Amino acid sequence: MPTAPPDSPDFVERLRQGDRAAFGELVKTHHNMLLATARTLLSPADAEEAVQDAWIAAHRAIARFEGRSQLRTWLTRIVINQARMMLRRGGREIQFDPTDEQDALAHRFRADGHWQQAPRQWELAGPDALLTREELRRCMEKTLGRMPDNQRLVLELRDLQGMEFDDICNMLDVSASNVRVLLHRARARLFELVDHFQETGEC
C-alpha cells in the first residue's frame, strides 16, 4: 500500500501560507501518482497537461484547503475533474453506471453456479513468479489499455493506490455499489488474463 505523505497540520499550514518549498514537496510526492490516475482516462500527453493544470488550480485553492480530506484525496479529485473537463471538450464523458455486461469469468461457470472451468494453479513463487515475467507484464498493460475507462480508473484508485472506498465514491460522486461492480469487473478481467497466461504462456 502506498505510504501516505505527511499531512501534518504543520505542513498543511505552511502550504496554506503559500510556502513555496512546501508546495514543491507536495508536487514531488504526489505528481507521479496523479499522473497515473490521469492516464487511466487520457492519452499520456493530455494526462501531463491535465496534471499540470491541476497543480495550477491546486496552488490557487490551497489557501482555502480545510483539511477535511487528505491532501492526496483533494488533489486526486482536482485531477479527475480536470481530466473530465478535457474529455468533455473532446465530446466524451465518463459514465459510472455499470452496463449489463457480464464479468470476464462468467463463461467459466455452469448454469447451476458451479465452476465449469476452475482456475488453474498459478506459479506464484520462484523465477516465474507473477508479473516478474516481462511478457506477462506487457500483457497486463495491454489488458489495462483495453479495459473500459471507468473500470480502469476504479482499479487504479483502489487496487494500485489503495484509496478508501468512501473517498473514491465521494470523489467520483458514484454509489458504493457501482464502484464495487466496476472494481469486480476490472479484477475479473485481470484474473482471467493471468489464468489464461499461466495456461498458455500467451496473452
Add this chain to the structure above:
Amino acid sequence: MLKCRHAVDKADALVDGTPLSRRERLALRFHLLICHHCRRYLRQLRALLGSLPRQEDALDDARTQAILDKLDPPQSH
C-alpha cells in the same frame, strides 16, 4: 447453499475487508472450507492484486521545478 459463482462475487468483500452480514460471512466461510477451487480463486486473486505495479516514485527535482515554474507568481503584498 452458496454457489461458486456467488462465492467469487463475494470474494471481493474479503479482499477489501467490507463488512458482510453474519449470515453472508458464515455462508462464504463454509463454502471456502469445502470448495478448493474457490479457495484457490481467492488466494490467487489476493496474490494478483498484491503484485500490481504501483506508482510511488517521487518526482525528480528538475521536473518538480518545471511544474513550480508554471504556477502563478507569488502575490506581492
